[in-house]
Amino acid sequence: MSVVAMTIAAQRSPAQERSAPSRRTRLIRPALGLIVPVTLALAWEIIVRLGWTSGRLAPPPSVIFWTFVDLARTGELQRDTLVTLSRVAAGFAIGAVVATIVGAVTGYSTTLRRLLDPSLQALRAVPSIAWVPLFILWLGIFEASKVTLIAVGVFFPVYLGLMGAIQSVDRKLVEVGRAFRLSDFAMVRRILLPAVLPAYVISLRSGLGLGWMFVVAAELMGASEGLGYLLIDGQQLGKPAEIVAAIVAFAIVGKATDWLIALAAAPFLRWEDVVRHD
């Protein structure tokens, strides 16, 4: 036993030495990434202030900031953000639910996969924006067609991610479930679900990313409110700062919703973060 303890101790020390510098780099690395954008922004600000250029088409950071504040003060920013957010939420909910159902059955049943997957793969090959005219003909130019387009965008990554995750569940762990005589339901709840969850969360997050992409497309093609409308408005009235402010709002809300999913899933995925000690 003591010999074993000694060999374990001997194996452990080099690993700890290796982990020490990595902790330092982990703190430095994000700061490193900020250098370029912050320098560029500062430089642009100074160049405009010095009067070397008017900055009319590319407003400096301070102008963008004040445009952002003004839009928020009138309440326009909040209203547009809310409209866009609710479109994404509706599209994401529909797309994710349908994708989860279809992904689960095709991942579970080979027959259903052979039946459905080829058609879905063919549909996936169509660039989703190409559906827009058809959706507008079918559903009108208002909310329904926008939400449908977003749902289509969300559907594919979630469907593919979940189906793939179910298929690649470690058969050896499923066998542990069988050895302990789990019922079908218990097998799903105690083995398949937890095994699939990490990949499923990733697919939801990339689905959400596409949802945000598609809401921009949908709103650019005709909307009277929403962040995408703010983009068009800024373009037509020649207000680049408004465009950039809308882009910033997109980035913030997009990142926040992504972070919400990650946060909601975190308690179930804690086991993933653990680093091996030996």
Place this chain on the structure above:
Amino acid sequence: MLVLDRIGKTYPNGVHALGGVSLEVELGEIVAVIGGSGCGKSTLLRAIAGLDPASEGAVFLDGERIGAPHEKIGVIFQEPRLLPWLKVADNVGFGLGDRPKPERAERVAAALKRVGLADKAGMWPRELSGGQAQRVAIARALVPRPEVLLLDEPFSALDAFTRTDLQDHLLDLWADAKPTLMLVTHDVDEAIVLADRIMVMRLRPGRIFDEIAVDLPRPRDRQSAAFDFVKRRVLAALDRSLDRAAIGAEDEQKAEAGAAMWW
């Protein structure tokens, strides 16, 4: 009593992995199955476990025919196969899902203490060393108090120190409730340290070629002359089992098919 009645296995792809293995194992006996790789050891164990039922013959435990995993049969695989999303304690309690919570907690704690990992209860499987993980797997299999414990090369992925440590530990645990142990291994020392009987298997189709009783008192000294004597007998039997000439006439066809591969 565990009874194997002419178990045969032909896989759907046509591989004739087992050809009529018969064996009777008394309650509390430790039987080691040894043989070259691919001779059907895992196939045999999986048939007994009910994970991959035999295509011919039958397995009986206390007169009951086994065709699917059974609560009296526990399995330990070559890898620990712990569920990475469950803490160590929940892994150990995995097979007690139907018991009330206090009883579960009590039995898990006792089992973890018994394998010397009480302080690891709240850890994730990834935080364990290979030997610790396999000890957790042993605890998980023993906690439902199986009558038969099947082990498929349980220590072969471990380093030599950890391996001998776990062999001794397994015997120690076995002494608590004395379940029947059936252990597949390709490590002759391991078979002799643990087993009352060693079944030497032969290839294509897998069947029992020789049976060697190990009449040494426990704990067994790996360095003793008696140990060495048994070891030489097992090695000789293994040698003969691999010898083409020893393959009986009834297998001529198979032998020819095998020989064809050398040309």
